[in-house]
Amino acid sequence: MFRTVFKRFQNKWKSYRHRFVPWVVLNLSKNEKTLRQVTGSSKDKLVPDEEVSESLLKLFRLLLGAHGENYGKFQAAHPHLFTKLTDAKEQHGRPHVCGHDAMFQSLGFCIDRRPSMVPFAGTGVFVTRGFVPKGATVAMYPGTIYQSYEPILLQSIRNPFVFRCIDGVLIDGNDKGVSKMVFKSCSGRDRIGPFMMSDTSWLTATPQNPLAVGQYVNNCSNEWPANVCYQEYDVPKEFPIELHHYLPNVNYSHDTQRPLRCVVLVALRDIKAGEELFSNYYTIVH
Numbered sequence: 440m441f442r443t444v445f446k447r448f449q450n451k452w453k454s455y456r457h458r459f460v461p462w463v464v465l466n467l468s469k470n471e472k473t474l475r476q477v478t479g480s481s482k483d484k485l486v487p488d489e490e491v492s493e494s495l496l497k498l499f500r501l502l503l504g505a506h507g508e509n510y511g512k513f514q515a516a517h518p519h520l521f522t523k524l525t526d527a528k529e530q531h532g533r534p535h536v537c538g539h540d541a542m543f544q545s546l547g548f549c550i551d552r553r554p555s556m557v558p559f560a561g562t563g564v565f566v567t568r569g570f571v572p573k574g575a576t577v578a579m580y581p582g583t584i585y586q587s588y589e590p591i592l593l594q595s596i597r598n599p600f601v602f603r604c605i606d607g608v609l610i611d612g613n614d615k616g617v618s619k620m621v622f623k624s625c626s627g628r629d630r631i632g633p634f635m636m637s638d639t640s641w642l643t644a645t646p647q648n649p650l651a652v653g654q655y656v657n658n659c660s661n662e663w664p665a666n667v668c669y670q671e672y673d674v675p676k677e678f679p680i681e682l683h684h685y686l687p688n689v690n691y692s693h694d695t696q697r698p699l700r701c702v703v704l705v706a707l708r709d710i711k712a713g714e715e716l717f718s719n720y721y722t723i724v725h
Contacts, residue, residue: 488675495650501544572706579653579701581646582688584691594621625689626689641687648686648687650687653702656716657715663715665707670703
């Protein structure tokens with residue numbers, strides 16, 4: 440009995456220890472290859488935000504254009520907004536494509552969740568099709584956005600999916616329990632009429648935005664070097680409002696006076712189909 444309980448605890452610890460700060464600090468010297476180091480808080484961007492926006496717009500426009508009836512409702516309700524979608528009319532009426540097909544058509548690759556190759560690591564994210572070039576936006580880290588002064592204690596209990604940005608902003612990427620309820624509540628609060636301003640489908644097994652699986656990317660190790668890195672991305676105010684319902688993030692507070700924070704994962708090198716994605720869970724700012 441004791442041996443069974445101890446083994447279960449040991450397996451849990453092996454998957455959780457990389458998120459336990461005291462353990463990380465004590466083991467920095469042993470795992471220097473798993474750390475990403477930048478010279479300043481503004482130097483963590485591998486590619487400009489404009490390139491991230493371009494990738495997201497390519498995918499989101501194709502997803503929107505593939506949903507003919509939804510497009511029609513958006514166009515009828517907000518005709519002035521669609522002047523920004525120069526290719527929307529061309530895409531409207533195309534045969535329906537699923538999220539992964541849209542990803543392949545727009546970005547040239549597909550990713551999906553599968554059991555990790557790393558022992559005790561649980562679920563991982565793999566490139567399942569195509570080719571990811573260096574600098575490409577590979578995934579997004581979904582979840583509720585908390586400013587550094589907002590409460591997250593209850594949601595953080597036994598939650599290994601809380602991501603801390605360099606400026607102290609937190610993203611709760613847990614798709615279960617209290618975290619799931621909070622996200623759905625905040626998303627429903629921010630809707631404009633019948634239209635959602637964020638994507639709740641990442642909470643399910645089939646997200647409509649196939650990039651929204653970044654919380655399942657595992658930490659790198661000496662054996663499995665990082666091939667992607669986290670990059671903070673504030674959604675620009677000119678981002679088309681009709682495409683917001685593909686963004687897998689929502690602010691905890693309705694009156695947050697800053698752009699919506701997203702975190703994307705960017706390829707550090709070319710990545711081939713069949714490879715698992717690995718990131719640096721820790722960035723040291725000098």
